[in-house]
Amino acid sequence: MKKSLIGSGLVAAMLLAGCATPPPAATSTPAASGAQSNFLACMVSDEGGFDDKSFNETSYKGLKDAEKQLGIKVDELQSKTVADYAGNVQKMVERKCNIIVTVGFALGDATAASAKANPDVDYAIVDYSYKEPEKNVKGLTFNTAEPSFLAGYLAASLSKTGVVGTYGGANYPTVTIFMDGYAQGVAHYNKQKGASVKVVGWDRASKTGSFIPGNQFSDVAGGKQLATNLVAQGADVILPVAGPASEGGLQVAAESQGKVSSLWVDSDGFLSMPKYAAVIPSSVGKGMDAAVLEAIKESKEKTFTNKAYVGTLANGGAYLAPFHDWDSKVSAETKSEIEQMKKDIEAGTLKVEA
Amino acid sequence: MAEAATSQVWRERGRTAAITAGSIVLALLAGAVLMVVSDPDVITQYAYLFTAPALPLGATWAKVSNAYGALLLGAIGSPNALAETAWQAAPLICAGLGVGLGFRAGLFNIGAQGQAIWGSIAAAYLGFTLHLPPVIHVIVAVIGGLIAGAIWGGIVGFLKARTGAHEVIVTIMLNYVALQALSWLLSTPAFLRPGRVDPIAPVIAETAAFPILFRQLNVGFFVALAAAGAVWWLLDRSTLGFAIRAVGANPAAAGTAGMNVPNVTIITMALSGLLCGLAGVQYALGPGADLVATPLSIGLVGTVGFDAITVALLGRSKPLGTVFAGLLFGGLHAGGLAMQSIAQTPLTLSTVLQALIVLFVAAPALVGALLPKVKAPATTSLVGGEA
Numbered sequence: 001m002k003k004s005l006i007g008s009g010l011v012a013a014m015l016l017a018g019c020a021t022p023p024p025a026a027t028s029t030p031a032a033s034g035a036q037s038n039f040l041a042c043m044v045s046d047e048g049g050f051d052d053k054s055f056n057e058t059s060y061k062g063l064k065d066a067e068k069q070l071g072i073k074v075d076e077l078q079s080k081t082v083a084d085y086a087g088n089v090q091k092m093v094e095r096k097c098n099i100i101v102t103v104g105f106a107l108g109d110a111t112a113a114s115a116k117a118n119p120d121v122d123y124a125i126v127d128y129s130y131k132e133p134e135k136n137v138k139g140l141t142f143n144t145a146e147p148s149f150l151a152g153y154l155a156a157s158l159s160k161t162g163v164v165g166t167y168g169g170a171n172y173p174t175v176t177i178f179m180d181g182y183a184q185g186v187a188h189y190n191k192q193k194g195a196s197v198k199v200v201g202w203d204r205a206s207k208t209g210s211f212i213p214g215n216q217f218s219d220v221a222g223g224k225q226l227a228t229n230l231v232a233q234g235a236d237v238i239l240p241v242a243g244p245a246s247e248g249g250l251q252v253a254a255e256s257q258g259k260v261s262s263l264w265v266d267s268d269g270f271l272s273m274p275k276y277a278a279v280i281p282s283s284v285g286k287g288m289d290a291a292v293l294e295a296i297k298e299s300k301e302k303t304f305t306n307k308a309y310v311g312t313l314a315n316g317g318a319y320l321a322p323f324h325d326w327d328s329k330v331s332a333e334t335k336s337e338i339e340q341m342k343k344d345i346e347a348g349t350l351k352v353e354a
Numbered sequence: 355m356a357e358a359a360t361s362q363v364w365r366e367r368g369r370t371a372a373i374t375a376g377s378i379v380l381a382l383l384a385g386a387v388l389m390v391v392s393d394p395d396v397i398t399q400y401a402y403l404f405t406a407p408a409l410p411l412g413a414t415w416a417k418v419s420n421a422y423g424a425l426l427l428g429a430i431g432s433p434n435a436l437a438e439t440a441w442q443a444a445p446l447i448c449a450g451l452g453v454g455l456g457f458r459a460g461l462f463n464i465g466a467q468g469q470a471i472w473g474s475i476a477a478a479y480l481g482f483t484l485h486l487p488p489v490i491h492v493i494v495a496v497i498g499g500l501i502a503g504a505i506w507g508g509i510v511g512f513l514k515a516r517t518g519a520h521e522v523i524v525t526i527m528l529n530y531v532a533l534q535a536l537s538w539l540l541s542t543p544a545f546l547r548p549g550r551v552d553p554i555a556p557v558i559a560e561t562a563a564f565p566i567l568f569r570q571l572n573v574g575f576f577v578a579l580a581a582a583g584a585v586w587w588l589l590d591r592s593t594l595g596f597a598i599r600a601v602g603a604n605p606a607a608a609g610t611a612g613m614n615v616p617n618v619t620i621i622t623m624a625l626s627g628l629l630c631g632l633a634g635v636q637y638a639l640g641p642g643a644d645l646v647a648t649p650l651s652i653g654l655v656g657t658v659g660f661d662a663i664t665v666a667l668l669g670r671s672k673p674l675g676t677v678f679a680g681l682l683f684g685g686l687h688a689g690g691l692a693m694q695s696i697a698q699t700p701l702t703l704s705t706v707l708q709a710l711i712v713l714f715v716a717a718p719a720l721v722g723a724l725l726p727k728v729k730a731p732a733t734t735s736l737v738g739g740e741a
Binding site: 110128174 | 401405551570644649690
């Protein structure tokens with residue numbers, strides 16, 4: 001009885017939905033617009049997958065940008081476990097990719113081994129570089145300590161409580177580099193202004209700080225807990241460096257009724273997290289998409305080298321995002337100081353230790 | 355009388371097999387629906403279902419046959435594919451045997467993940483620190499991994515037997531402890547690869563790796579099969595196995611019959627942990643697609659501990675069933691990677707298929723209702739435990 005009811009419901013729905021007139025049969029398959037290149041750029045994710053709202057996703061955007069801007073073909077493979085990495089890179093070789101971009105330090109071994117075995121294929125790896133790279137491997141790394149330094153200075157200038165905080169997804173070098181720069185920026189502010197703004201959540205000397213236990217980068221609630229702890233310690237500006245779990249920091253800021261603000265990392269949070277735009281003074285950008293696009297372009301134009309790419313303030317691969325809605329809340333003095341520090345860092349007169 | 359009883363047993367077994375096969379078919383059908391619904395190019399064609407049925411049906415057929423064709427090709431379509439399936443299956447079989455053994459004693463070992471992590475830590479550590487002759491080195495590394503897994507499982511058995519702590523809670527918590535321990539170890543000089551700051555261990559010595567037989571097929575797969583044989587012997591032929599099954603069926607009765615229930619609990623959990631540790635050993639010592647064993651890092655064992663629960667459930671906690679279930683899921687994973695590469699189908703689909711298969715197996719009445727001529731068996735116990 002029930003079955004037949006469900007069945008007739010389905011049939012009715014299909015009758016209603018399925019009566020459109022098809023468009024005139026396409027005369028030909030949609031032709032590729034413009035001069036389509038046969039160049040094939042491929043990407044292998046780490047276990048986070050391309051929907052990780054973090055470095056896999058940003059790198060993937062670089063691949064998609066390359067598809068549009070360079071008129072090339074692209075292909076991608078996601079990895080489910082660490083044990084998949086080597087196999088996925090091998091599958092890309094078998095698909096005759098011209099360049100294979102791998103994402104994350106964990107693919108370092110598999111990428112190097114594949115590059116050695118296939119000297120005719122170009123390789124690029126995001127967030128990692130080799131001491132002695134094969135001729136056909138390019139490391140893509142980012143000195144995010146530089147823009148984080150500026151973010152730390154900004155945070156110190158914005159803080160009313162005299163305490164700023166940070167937390168990370170895990171104690172990895174690619175995470176703590178942000179926290180290192182941030183702490184140095186705060187210290188620089190103290191030196192310049194004779195202030196004593198404190199950093200909680202990261203101690204440069206002992207390399208310890210607040211990190212999310214368990215599911216690390218995907219645990220938004222864990223991030224929120226850490227941000228709440230930082231606020232309890234008096235922090236009113238937070239720098240979360242935890243991929244998707246950074247949202248926890250934004251949530252705490254959004255619920256604080258203007259008392260707390262939270263910076264964002266990797267992309268411009270004003271654009272990527274519009275829901276929280278009001279509480280994001282600025283973001284520390286990491287231009288992984290631009291670096292991937294550049295590496296693919298070099299490979300296509302046969303100008304590819306194994307010289308590692310390092311994103312910096314100077315080449316725009318690492319940047320401090322615009323203040324957007326916070327433009328009026330940042331003093332003109334701070335703005336000009338940040339501009340000056342940016343110039344000094346680019347010129348090398350102001351040193352930021354990565 | 356005896357004949358009637360035997361035929362009754364065989365009818366039940368036939369029904370169980372039919373339910374399993376029916377579950378796989380239903381899962382594939384549900385997977386096909388998901389593929390169609392999630393592909394805008396195909397689903398939009400369904401607007402023309404009655405005016406031009408060839409369009410949606412053709413698009414659906416192309417999509418589904420392409421994807422499942424790639425799945426089949428990647429799982430069993432070539433000698434290489436078979437080797438990859440065996441390689442993927444080996445750790446699943448080991449951990450599935452471990453979880454299944456626990457089920458037979460009425461113990462829900464949700465801690466296969468932590469036990470596998472410790473197995474991989476010990477095996478990898480012995481693999482990259484020691485310098486031993488070829489055969490001896492791999493044996494030492496395997497034994498190290500087994501002991502580590504057995505200790506991690508044994509702790510749970512001890513706590514359950516002596517203090518009454520529930521094994522589900524303890525194993526889940528110990529999973530976290532194991533993961534964090536690995537995370538911490540990888541930051542210490544003993545485990546961190548020289549010259550590296552990211553959490554990755556050195557590559558193990560070649561002498562410690564499972565010898566390669568053909569491409570990804572290595573000795574590890576036969577170690578897994580041997581483990582299945584050993585578990586069969588233990589459960590069906592040994593006194594201890596009888597005690598395990600008796601405790602699983604009715605601990606009170608087993609105690610009254612003179613069996614030492616606390617000791618059986620401890621031993622079962624240790625053995626379960628040992629088998630799960632062997633799964634970790636497979637990841638640490640088994641050469642991958644680049645013919646080198648993957649170095650120890652945070653995600654080395656993947657989600658084997660949780661996949662193992664589904665393998666054990668599908669295998670009905672029987673050694674032979676677990677081997678087949680492990681091969682099926684190993685094939686789904688190997689095929690899933692190929693499906694992703696050849697047919698541009700997301701990798702998550704193979705995970706969904708696994709979940710759907712187990713979901714249908716767990717609901718035999720549903721399968722019986724959906725498929726004609728398939729009857730649900732009278733007893734629907736998934737986890738075994740019968741004496």
